[in-house]
Amino acid sequence: MKLLLRPFSATSTIPRIQPVPVLIRQGFATHHGLKSSSATSKRKAVTPFNDDGFVPWRELSLGEKTSRATQQTFNFGLVIVGLVLTGGISYFLYQDVFAPDSKTANFSRAFNRIKKDPECLALLGESSKITAHGEETANKWRRARPIQSTVNTDAQGNQHLILHFYVEGPLNNGTVFAHLTKRYKHDDFEWKYLCLDVKGHSRIYLENTDAKHSGEASKKVKLFGVSWN
Numbered sequence: 001m002k003l004l005l006r007p008f009s010a011t012s013t014i015p016r017i018q019p020v021p022v023l024i025r026q027g028f029a030t031h032h033g034l035k036s037s038s039a040t041s042k043r044k045a046v047t048p049f050n051d052d053g054f055v056p057w058r059e060l061s062l063g064e065k066t067s068r069a070t071q072q073t074f075n076f077g078l079v080i081v082g083l084v085l086t087g088g089i090s091y092f093l094y095q096d097v098f099a100p101d102s103k104t105a106n107f108s109r110a111f112n113r114i115k116k117d118p119e120c121l122a123l124l125g126e127s128s129k130i131t132a133h134g135e136e137t138a139n140k141w142r143r144a145r146p147i148q149s150t151v152n153t154d155a156q157g158n159q160h161l162i163l164h165f166y167v168e169g170p171l172n173n174g175t176v177f178a179h180l181t182k183r184y185k186h187d188d189f190e191w192k193y194l195c196l197d198v199k200g201h202s203r204i205y206l207e208n209t210d211a212k213h214s215g216e217a218s219k220k221v222k223l224f225g226v227s228w229n
Contacts, residue, residue, distance in 0.1 A: 048074070103149045106161060107132075110178045110194055113206050114167060120206075123198045124169030132167050132176075157184035160192075167196070174198040 046055055046064040048071040060068065114120045115127040124130050134145035149163035159182040167174050175197045180189035191207035198204075205211070 103147065103151075103161065103163065106178070106180055106189060107147050107149075107163060107165065110163070110176060111165075111167070113194060114176060114196060117196075117204070117206055119204045120174075120196050123172050123196075123201055123204070124167060124174060125171035126169070130167055130169040132165050134165055158182065159189075161189060172198050172201075 043055065044050065046060060046067055048067045051064075051068050051071050053068075055064075057065070057068075111132045114124075114132075115130055121127055134147040136145065147163055147165050149161065152160045152162075154160065161180045161182070162178070164175060164177045167176055176195070177197070178194045179192040181192050182189045192209050193205065194207040196204045196206070
């Protein structure tokens, strides 16, 4: 098989290769860059008041980074303040309401003693119908009336809890006075006195350590300067 080669001549025409136009690609790249730049320029500046965390940190300017740091520090401070307030409220609630030696717990102790004492029931009436409340206020709900109480510590480190409240029964109304002491380095309050006053009747003492101590002292006999039981 023979190949026929065509002789090259000066008059032969060489086809010209046209370059591929890149204007479209260049135009697209330019348009994309303009679009990105336009979006960046249209973004609102980040301030401590409008920062929602949507803009990445790397895209923030130095001033915007400072604004975000300021906002986050402020938010963290609010969280800390909230935790401190919650802890403080919880502590005071426990001390005044839920602790075994709280004012509320000792008020309940005193009220239960009144409802179980025969002399008090004879003046007030049936135990299940006796109610207790604190000082009169503008609030019509008796549960909202505060119980008057004071807590003091003497020079020896003993705590004194003094409270009074009002009781109402089917027969009469009365006022309860209580004084409890917690000796230094002791855990529990002890009764100093607990009494009920009903108008027109003698005071009823359920606890009275002063009278007990004076009675014990009166039983002692002195002979030659020495006390004898």
